[in-house]
Amino acid sequence: MNDARARLIYLAGTLDLLYPGSAGPRAYTLLPHARLPRRLAPRRWWHPGRPLTLPTRGSIAEHLTEVFGTPVETVLHVRPARRANRKPVLEAYSGGDLLAYVKIGDTARTRALVANEAAALDRLAGQPLKTVVTPSVLHHGSWRGLGVLALSPLPARRGRVPAPLLARAVEEIAATGGAAGHAWHGDLSPWNVAPAGDGRLLVWDWERYEVGVPYGFDALHHLFQRALRRMKPATAARSCLARSVRTLAPLGLSAAQARQTALRYLIALADRHAADGHEPLGPPARWLNPLVDYQEALL
DSSP states (O other): OOHHHHHHHHHHHHHHHHSOSSSSEEEEEEESOTTSOSEEEEOOTTOOSOOEEEEOTTSHHHHHHHHHTSOOEEEEEOOOSOOTTOOOEEEEEETTEEEEEEEEEOSHHHHHHHHHHHHHHHHHHTSOOSSEEOOOEEEEEEETTEEEEEEOOOOOOOSOOOHHHHHHHHHHHHHTTGGGOOEEOSOOOGGGEEEOTTSOEEEOOOTTOEESOOTTHHHHHHHHHHHHTTSOHHHHHHHHHHHHHHHHGGGTOOHHHHHHHHHHHHHHHHHHHHHHTOOTTOOHHHHTHHHHHHTGGGO
16 A cells, blocks of 8 residues: 555544534645645635535534634644554644644554653653753643643754754753653654754654663664664664764763663664564564674673
């Protein structure tokens, strides 16, 4: 099944979930094109293609209107076809202004991730962060058996994150673990961070936040995800290990500690994929095991 068909099938199920019933019809448009949509937005006169009519009464839009106490319009992101943590994500608008990004936990796994992000952000809100800027939890609850998490939008900017800024952010996130040990964001990928105009780092998608992991995991994850953009998984894994010493030196890790941490990070990532029942990098026997076997003395 190609990506376009998988998106449309998933979209149909999502619409049944979030816009049930038949009352209060409202016209929407699949953008940029109905055959390969990225967003489902309220219909405007300039939108191309045919409108898609959905009910408003009893819908997620009506629920968010009640949550925020103001009329809310929703824009639904049409998610990529194959992701272990795929879930409905919406933008909530009122009067043309973006109020929140809204994540919907529609499976046991995604409900747990949504709840973990809410707990993580509540924890971080009580800490004196100087480098990292996080979203605020505007609402966390349930609706029709679904988890609902509304987060404040961050003023995202494009641009590569300077290495010193990333290192300071990794240090600050790790320190949030307190007596329980180092914490990590869990998915400090290039697409989940952006430099702020004031020298801080905007960081979103805290679903995978966890305490009690080896120091430096976030820096290695950022490195590995960048490598995967231009390398096959096995090559990216070797690159992660080879560059770990330089990457983790600013955090105070020795060469031996850095290489050991890199191997533990790669194993932890493979374990995560196994727990999700999803292998986006392929079987670990191909991209990870040869590297680990060769470096077994470091573990």
